[in-house]
Amino acid sequence: MNNHKTKHMNMDSLIENMKQIDSQYKKVNKFLQIVFFIFIFLYAGLFLLNPDSELTLSHRIAGGCYVLAFSLFTLIFRENYKKYKNIDYSAAVKEMLMDAEKRYRFWQKDTLKTITGIILIDVATSLVVIPRFIDKWEFWNVFLIVQLVLTLAVGIGFTVGYRKWIKEFRSLWLSTKVLLKELEE
């Protein structure tokens, strides 16, 4: 062996630290789940359960879309969180690399779910906003403005996400691909 010196560790404080890490994970997970659930219940309350007679069928459908979209985002968050929290360091190096390659790709399986969520938000917002302005403006004008604003917001989100991926994950993703290729040689 390279170095036979045994460096004894302070096990008690180490275990204490690790228990703290475990409970911190649980706390963060719980907190974010509560935030998402608040959104779901808030929108369900405002658009679906609200007995206000002024709420039309469009509003109810919009509410359903919002609730579905937030539920989808909650699901995506939970899956991602689990994926990052449960990195299994005891897997074989090749398996670890294959997982990392999938985890750090730009286009993920989740992308489809995210796009579905965005479409639901788009439908819901259109259903809420268009009837408000239909008396003053042409339908297509309002529709296009809503689409423009949402596309702009999604575009900004996409650009920020892509730049973040380039900065933080692209090199890691490329390294995993190189190493996997090396293993197959």
Added chain:
Amino acid sequence: MNNKEAKFRNIIEENENRISSICSYYSSNEDDQKDMQQEVLINIWKSLDSFRGDAQLSTWIYRVAVNTAMGFANKEIKRQKIFLDNNEYALQKLVDIDEDSVQKKEELFHALGNQINQLSVIDKVIMTLVLESVNHKEIASVIGITEPNVRVKIHRIKNELKKALKSLKI
């Protein structure tokens, strides 16, 4: 003391030397080695639930240590450098030393260290396991490739090292 804690203490007590030794290849000084050991222990704790005894405990420990050294959790997979102690025993495993002069041996060792660091990341990891006297079957299980593939890789790496040392005329 709960079950997880007892299991963890037991594993660490039995494998402290193994963890310490494998970490020493990946860090140049004692402080860094200690940091890496801590990181390995944290990852052992995190992965403890997945240990069902399918693999040997030593293989499991090596996997956690190597994966930690490669920095899978970080934003960049490390282009790890390998650090070798001036350890003749380790050196003998890689190349035949037919040299009595202490100075020559040191030169050879230094050159070997440099050559190992020219290897690819995976080859370096394989070499650390060879230096740890891990058998081919276990190396295959740590890396996730077949045993014959491990043998071929080790043979090729050793040949590359020998050739490089010869060309340096040491």
